[in-house]
């Protein structure tokens with residue numbers, strides 16, 4: 001679907017549109033520039049010689065032409081003139097061919113941007129301030145009627161583009177392979193421009209009950225009779241036996257190097273299907289449709305795939321990103337409440353890592369989050385995407401994502417997976433935050449603040465007393481983040497700030513005050 005940038009003159013629609021198009025690897029169209037090229041006249045000349053009505057007619061036919069092409073080929077980012085959607089027909093055309101994002105800024109910022117090109121904007125000729133105030137007043141209701149609005153003041157074009165992407169849930173990752181991440185209705189799989197051949201859906205028995213038929217039908221509407229492999233559910237099956245079973249099933253389904261594996265499930269399925277895809281015939285394309293909150297905001301992003309050994313979690317794996325991640329927040333309606341809350345631990349984690357506002361939103365509690373799930377999912381995804389784009393292979397900052405995981409993985413393993421992943425991470429985050437306080441890295445009270453938010457979701461925040469400390473320590477030493485003598489921790493220093501610290505005396509981490 002196209003993205004239309006709209007709003008008053010001076011909001012920088014063309015500059016921001018260019019950045020957005022580059023980020024998303026989509027073509028960019030500046031409608032005014034297109035009109036000028038096609039007519040070989042400037043907008044001012046058209047207005048002066050033919051009048052505003054004739055210009056609006058041109059605008060309309062150019063918009064029709066642009067979206068007409070877009071529906072048949074690929075999405076575009078389209079910057080519109082400041083009055084392009086005043087005509088109802090134009091507005092319907094844009095809204096039926098994509099999403100309109102309204103850019104808005106305060107008067108002084110608009111004035112500043114417009115002061116040098118008044119001659120190019122015939123509707124603002126004369127006293128700029130007076131004309132602009134009057135134009136904004138005339139169009140006040142019109143602009144206010146668009147739902148998706150971005151207030152630009154104080155933001156650079158890059159920041160603005162990033163905010164638009166988060167609001168829309170559209171990202172393109174390129175640091176490790178090229179792939180799109182889209183938050184939206186799973187039905188849009190049918191209209192996205194991806195070449196699929198002989199697709200095989202890999203899912204688990206729980207997800208299959210609710211979502212397999214639907215995805216099968218979507219693929220059928222695209223002309224594919226998809227094969228499927230249904231695995232037993234749960235972390236205890238994320239092992240080499242299951243991978244071997246999966247390789248065999250792919251063979252039986254006639255998967256060859258041009259086929260596409262579709263992982264439909266939570267993190268266990270995406271880790272295993274992704275790993276199988278990375279190794280089967282030296283690598284086949286895969287698509288990820290995450291079905292848990294945790295896999296949407298975390299496991300599906302970043303290209304890490306793998307499985308567990310009895311000695312530790314995720315000890316075997318590969319970096320192998322999918323071609324597409326399509327996350328539909330509606331899919332998680334069928335998720336058991338305990339799994340949902342487990343996913344909230346990772347959302348809170350992302351707030352702690354680099355988005356204090358997200359942390360504050362989490363602090364509003366489940367009722368608020370539930371009714372704003374779409375926004376929360378997109379925002380939490382954006383945090384992870386920023387980190388993995390900066391450091392895809394965990395040479396440095398990506399390790400921040402391991403916040404809570406060194407203790408968390410060990411606790412999860414020692415509980416023999418009685419604790420869900422997110423529950424174990426919740427415990428890990430609080431234990432590690434309290435340790436960070438004790439060694440003077442974190443601000444006092446940080447552990448309690450984090451524990452307060454997590455407890456609000458019914459998540460555990462202390463290590464269960466029946467889990468032997470020695471076993472947890474042993475598991476921490478085997479954790480994949482170990483180097484020879486020390487274990488590297490991602491410790492929270494404040495909400496929004498994580499510090500990587502080498503720890504030698506692991507016992508001190510688990511010390512209880």
Ligand SMILES: NC(=O)c1ccc[n+]([C@@H]2O[C@H](COP(=O)([O-])OP(=O)(O)OC[C@H]3O[C@@H](n4cnc5c(N)ncnc54)[C@H](O)[C@@H]3O)[C@@H](O)[C@H]2O)c1
Nearest residue numbers: 206233266267268291292294295298299304331334335421
């Ligand atoms: N690769 C990575 O970067 C990464 C990051 C974080 C976590 N992980 C891994 O992810 C795994 C945890 O992921 P998870 O919490 O999604 O676990 P999961 O895949 O086991 O799913 C949790 C449970 O929910 C069920 N389920 C999934 N979607 C459902 C739906 N829509 N409706 C009803 N039931 C549904 C599953 O069958 C399962 O029983 C762990 O193995 C962890 O190591 C990987």
